[in-house]
Amino acid sequence: xxxxxxxxxxxxxxxxxxxxxxxxxxxxxxxxxxxxxxxxxxxxxxxxxxxxxxxxxxxxxxxxxxxxxxxxxxxxxxxxxxxxxxxxxxxxxxxxxxxxxxxxxxxxxxxxxxxxxxxxxxxxxxxxxxxxxxxxxxxxxxxxxxxxxxxxxxxxxxxxxxxxxxxxxxxxxxxxxxxxxxxxxxxxxxxxxxxxxxxxxxxxxxxxxxxxxxxxxxxxxxxxxxxxxxxxxxxxxxxxxxxxxxxxxxxxxxxxxxxxxxxxxxxxxxxxxxxxxxxxxxxxxxxxxxxxxx
Amino acid sequence: xxxxxxxxxxxxxxxxxxxxxxxxxxxxxxxxxxxxxxxxxxxxxxxxxxxxxxxxxxxxxxxxxxxxxxxxxxxxxxxxxxxxxxxxxxxxxxxxxxxxxxxxxxxxxxxxxxxxxxxxxxxxxxxxxxxxxxxxxxxxxxxxxxxxxxxxxxxxxxxxxxxxxxxxxxxxxxxxxxxxxxxxxxxxxxxxxxxxxxxxxxxxxxxxxxxxxxxxxxxxxxxxxxxxxxxxxxxxxxxxxxxxxxxxxxxxxxxxxxxxxxxxxxxxxxxxxxxxxxxxxxxxxxxxxxxxxxxxxxxxxxxxxxxxxxxxxxxxxxxxxxxxxxxxxxxxxxxxxxxxxxxxxxxxx
Numbered sequence: 001x002x003x004x005x006x007x008x009x010x011x012x013x014x015x016x017x018x019x020x021x022x023x024x025x026x027x028x029x030x031x032x033x034x035x036x037x038x039x040x041x042x043x044x045x046x047x048x049x050x051x052x053x054x055x056x057x058x059x060x061x062x063x064x065x066x067x068x069x070x071x072x073x074x075x076x077x078x079x080x081x082x083x084x085x086x087x088x089x090x091x092x093x094x095x096x097x098x099x100x101x102x103x104x105x106x107x108x109x110x111x112x113x114x115x116x117x118x119x120x121x122x123x124x125x126x127x128x129x130x131x132x133x134x135x136x137x138x139x140x141x142x143x144x145x146x147x148x149x150x151x152x153x154x155x156x157x158x159x160x161x162x163x164x165x166x167x168x169x170x171x172x173x174x175x176x177x178x179x180x181x182x183x184x185x186x187x188x189x190x191x192x193x194x195x196x197x198x199x200x201x202x203x204x205x206x207x208x209x210x211x212x213x214x215x216x217x218x219x220x221x222x223x224x225x226x227x228x229x230x231x232x233x234x235x236x237x238x239x240x241x242x243x244x245x246x247x248x249x250x251x252x253x254x255x256x257x258x259x260x261x262x263x264x265x266x267x268x269x270x271x272x273x274x275x276x277x278x279x280x281x282x283x284x285x286x287x288x289x290x291x292x293x294x
Numbered sequence: 295x296x297x298x299x300x301x302x303x304x305x306x307x308x309x310x311x312x313x314x315x316x317x318x319x320x321x322x323x324x325x326x327x328x329x330x331x332x333x334x335x336x337x338x339x340x341x342x343x344x345x346x347x348x349x350x351x352x353x354x355x356x357x358x359x360x361x362x363x364x365x366x367x368x369x370x371x372x373x374x375x376x377x378x379x380x381x382x383x384x385x386x387x388x389x390x391x392x393x394x395x396x397x398x399x400x401x402x403x404x405x406x407x408x409x410x411x412x413x414x415x416x417x418x419x420x421x422x423x424x425x426x427x428x429x430x431x432x433x434x435x436x437x438x439x440x441x442x443x444x445x446x447x448x449x450x451x452x453x454x455x456x457x458x459x460x461x462x463x464x465x466x467x468x469x470x471x472x473x474x475x476x477x478x479x480x481x482x483x484x485x486x487x488x489x490x491x492x493x494x495x496x497x498x499x500x501x502x503x504x505x506x507x508x509x510x511x512x513x514x515x516x517x518x519x520x521x522x523x524x525x526x527x528x529x530x531x532x533x534x535x536x537x538x539x540x541x542x543x544x545x546x547x548x549x550x551x552x553x554x555x556x557x558x559x560x561x562x563x564x565x566x567x568x569x570x571x572x573x574x575x576x577x578x579x580x581x582x583x584x585x586x587x588x589x590x591x592x593x594x595x596x597x598x599x600x601x602x603x604x605x606x607x608x609x610x611x612x613x614x615x616x617x618x619x620x621x622x623x624x625x626x627x628x629x630x631x632x633x634x635x636x637x638x639x640x641x642x643x
Binding site: 188191192207288 | 351353356379380381382383384385387388389391393396397398399400401402406410411414415459462463466
């Protein structure tokens with residue numbers, strides 16, 4: 001009885017429906033579980049090891065020891081003798097945080113901006129999109145450097161800076177879709193019903209865009225992760241002793257021949273994360289379309 | 295019954311600026327719709343029927359310009375700003391469009407589609423609006439309205455969708471309903487049901503303006519008919535008169551083009567030769583003259599004005615006749631724009 005009421009309440013919203021449909025997609029569920037596992041490890045992983053992120057293990061014969069179960073370095077150690085297991089999960093934590101926050105920033109701004117421009121059209125559209133063009137034309141590195149100089153170096157700022165660059169493409173994609181949707185008859189019907197533009201955008205336009213938005217957002221995540229490692233490389237992003245997946249991969253690539261695990265382990269985690277995000281994105285896009293039947 | 299019309303359109307014109315210059319899609323259109331009356335606007339595709347509705351609702355394409363006047367219960371719609379129009383849309387004038395699958399937002403439940411107009415304006419709480427929605431669905435004879443509220447448009451059959459669209463258009467209790475070819479996308483058995491419902495709406499005192507090219511729809515539903523050709527009204531008459539004795543050669547040709555069930559297998563389908571003129575290249579005289587059997591030289595030289603004629607119903611009115619009650623309101627009964635109308639040339643004015 002209670003469950004029936006609960007199910008009924010959940011069926012009220014678009015998201016409740018999407019959740020029910022998502023559960024029917026096996027690939028999406030496996031991907032989501034795997035992603036949850038990675039997230040959990042990123043949160044608690046560092047505590048499972050006896051070592052810390054900056055601790056150099058002098059007890060080993062060499063600094064870069066290969067993975068082994070006996071000495072407690074499950075993923076081996078890096079060229080400086082630090083435990084890779086701890087560093088990989090710290091790096092995953094950082095990369096996921098950057099990816100999620102920057103993507104949220106870019107989706108929220110990009111969708112709102114693009115949908116408004118596309119729906120309102122005419123001169124408003126022109127001005128809004130010229131603004132986007134101007135930001136596009138600015139070299140984004142220059143933009144990020146100015147931000148860090150003005151506001152000081154902080155992680156939150158990096159998230160915002162990456163998101164602030166990412167929303168431009170999102171806005172363009174969304175605007176194009178909104179422009180096409182505006183011509184559709186159901187939008188005309190909504191206008192004829194006397195609904196306000198804000199309601200029409202939020203209820204009749206944006207949900208129709210979600211499929212595209214989600215696909216593009218899942219494509220944004222790897223870009224953001226790589227962009228972050230680039231920023232860190234320049235000394236603008238995450239700093240030692242903290243690390244990120246991008247940095248670990250870059251460092252591992254340098255030692256590829258002598259200590260391949262330094263490249264393989266973080267690359268594997270990165271690949272798993274990105275693959276899972278793609279499958280989940282695919283499943284979400286299908287789940288958000290009520291016409292999808294299975 | 296002598297109240298002013300719900301909608302009074304005077305000299306309405308719609309122009310589109312295109313790459314080929316200004317194109318007049320509609321010009322000099324005048325008509326009125328009274329409460330509890332159904333006016334049908336009939337014409338071929340491209341005759342400007344739909345643009346008349348769109349102009350009244352402020353829904354013309356961005357390159358369209360409306361001129362003239364359209365008074366909805368005394369309020370001017372042509373040139374009104376969006377906020378004023380939004381007060382009329384939905385609550386004053388409901389719109390029922392041709393294809394219910396494309397006019398109902400696909401990812402919204404029927405409940406949302408029905409209630410959003412009320413809830414959004416703060417006219418009702420969600421709970422109250424839901425009750426109204428249930429009632430509205432029951433009014434359009436939809437079984438199990440409770441279950442329907444939770445469904446999506448694509449889960450309903452075509453006829454049911456159009457009835458839901460009708461319920462949605464009537465949710466805010468408009469005084470006037472625009473129905474833009476409401477039965478064109480439906481199969482015949484469902485058409486009849488929708489037409490019955492529209493007749494019911496009219497009988498409850500709502501003015502209905504229906505646009506169609508199906509004369510069968512006109513015969514069953516409309517009280518009066520306005521025939522449009524090439525952006526102008528060429529004839530207005532009560533439905534009975536129009537079918538009994540069309541005055542304009544175009545109207546007559548339209549009626550003759552309706553296939554007859556009892557004509558026998560050998561009966562040929564009659565068409566109207568030629569095509570309607572392009573809006574950008576209309577002849578200076580009567581637009582129908584190039585296709586008209588009765589055309590004389592004068593027809594292609596000067597454009598006939600819509601003139602009021604002695605309605606036959608005034609002569610042969612029987613007590614209680616619907617056309618007589620319309621006449622009592624002072625609406626012009628038969629007007630025709632033709633140099634050589636089909637019947638006795640007895641112009642009144």
